[in-house]
Amino acid sequence: MNEFRSIRPEELSGNPFALIGSDWMLVTSADPGEGFDGGKNYNTMTASWGGMGILWSKPVAFVFVRPERHTFTFTERNDRLTLSFFGPEYRAALNFCGSKSGREYDKAKECGLTPVSDADAHGRAVWFEEAKLVLKTRKLYAKPFEAGAFLDPDARACYPKDDFHTVYVCEIEEILTKE
16 A cells, blocks of 8 residues: 655645545544544544635635534544545545444444544544545634624525534644655
8 A cells, every 4th residue: 555645735736626525525533542443532524615725824724514413522622633535436435424423333444444543732633544635634713603694695505404514724734645
């Protein structure tokens, strides 16, 4: 299997609109400590909303998680999270991770994904060996969307149950790639 190599954000190749919107990603967060008991001490979910850019003079990723998602409990408790991107051969795994709950399944085990991790003073990061690209991030800002702040009724219509995402602005601390 190819080994990851670390690159600077400026070296990132690939279109973020395709990476996030078409290819999708796994958003993963974990509790401190060791072990890979998926759904118990870390969780992952598929996402197709997000972004990347520069904010506060830092390379950042914008991540959106609804509070009813099991991953939300981990993103709220840990300052670190990862965004893992895969080749098309993992589309079934991404579908599974987006439609099943970590409360009921060890998603990595079910999908044949191999979790790996590291830890620092800000928490533990978990990602997957099978990914082609991983963004290791640290939260800088978190805020739930507010009903009264929507300016576009089409955007507001995405929340008929008022189950607003929390937006996380995360500094990209490291990018791992196999490309």
